[in-house]
Amino acid sequence: MMLLIHSDMNFIHNLGPAAEFFIYDSIKIFILLIILTHLMSLLRFYLPIEKVRDFLAKHNFYVLDYLLATIFGAITPFCSCSSIPLFIGFLEVGIPLGVTFAFLITSPLVNEVAIALLIGIFGWKVTALYILAGILIGVLGGVILGRLKMEKYVEEFVWKIKSDKIKKAEKQKMSFKKEMLLVSSEAFAITRKVALYVLLGVALGALIHGYVPEEFFEKYFDGAGIFGVPIAVILGVPVYANASGVIPIIQSLVEKGIPLGTALAFMMAIVGLSLPEALILKKVLKWPLLGTFFGVVVLGMITIGYLFNLLPK
Numbered sequence: 001m002m003l004l005i006h007s008d009m010n011f012i013h014n015l016g017p018a019a020e021f022f023i024y025d026s027i028k029i030f031i032l033l034i035i036l037t038h039l040m041s042l043l044r045f046y047l048p049i050e051k052v053r054d055f056l057a058k059h060n061f062y063v064l065d066y067l068l069a070t071i072f073g074a075i076t077p078f079c080s081c082s083s084i085p086l087f088i089g090f091l092e093v094g095i096p097l098g099v100t101f102a103f104l105i106t107s108p109l110v111n112e113v114a115i116a117l118l119i120g121i122f123g124w125k126v127t128a129l130y131i132l133a134g135i136l137i138g139v140l141g142g143v144i145l146g147r148l149k150m151e152k153y154v155e156e157f158v159w160k161i162k163s164d165k166i167k168k169a170e171k172q173k174m175s176f177k178k179e180m181l182l183v184s185s186e187a188f189a190i191t192r193k194v195a196l197y198v199l200l201g202v203a204l205g206a207l208i209h210g211y212v213p214e215e216f217f218e219k220y221f222d223g224a225g226i227f228g229v230p231i232a233v234i235l236g237v238p239v240y241a242n243a244s245g246v247i248p249i250i251q252s253l254v255e256k257g258i259p260l261g262t263a264l265a266f267m268m269a270i271v272g273l274s275l276p277e278a279l280i281l282k283k284v285l286k287w288p289l290l291g292t293f294f295g296v297v298v299l300g301m302i303t304i305g306y307l308f309n310l311l312p313k
Contacts, residue, residue, distance in 0.1 A: 018210025098146015236269025
């Protein structure tokens with residue numbers, strides 16, 4: 001009986017911090033999410049996908065085109081699986097394989113949802129470093145995959161697809177008010193799409209924050225010593241989720257004592273690589289290229305994890 005009373009008292013005692021975590025983070029994240037989705041929707045309205053794709057196809061700026069592809073990936077709100085149709089479309093119009101991979105790597109790692117969540121939870125400094133890290137992985141990964149000349153490992157049907165000429169109707173003249181309504185509509189649509197995942201992620205983060213002992217995660221990640229980062233990445237790859245559900249959980253892991261780099265490497269593996277993505281890519285890539293792609297990205301994430309762990313606390 002006394003044990004039950006003690007257990008109930010612990011539950012009630014921990015409920016306050018968990019509830020505070022959930023309410024505060026939910027409000028903060030949604031405010032940032034609405035602001036940033038509006039800004040990025042505005043950018044996408046005046047910089048449509050077709051223009052960027054055609055620009056990259058017609059010009060060759062060597063390393064700069066990899067950087068442009070990663071920046072384009074950063075402003076498109078796609079997860080690892082939904083980026084693949086654009087990946088195929090890039091190859092169809094003649095964009096080099098390495099440049100196309102630079103986009104595919106960066107798109108799920110860096111987007112307005114991830115940025116809003118990271119700012120709200122870890123602040124501007126960590127967010128800026130994370131954006132640079134995501135772009136760096138995209139650029140270097142794309143350059144490496146491009147230099148390996150592995151085009152022969154792309155399935156033949158991809159090269160044979162002849163894209164129909166898109167009949168572009170002239171953009172109707174819109175008033176500034178209508179343009180802003182369209183931008184706002186897209187921004188709120190993205191927010192609604194991820195809202196449930198944000199709340200679920202924050203709720204799980206609140207439970208971890210309030211009820212899971214610090215020693216639980218330290219045992220598996222921090223306790224692994226120098227192997228903590230690669231273990232975190234390997235454990236993250238089989239999981240499929242987007243940043244909206246994962247980042248609040250990462251916050252709780254860091255607060256429980258997991259090094260920031262290990263936690264972010266775990267998150268990168270979850271949002272940037274996944275088994276569903278591998279299954280979809282297998283339809284357009286042969287095993288040597290698919291394995292090389294995953295290997296290069298995993299090594300990049302592990303390296304970034306170690307570098308973040310070197311940051312002063």
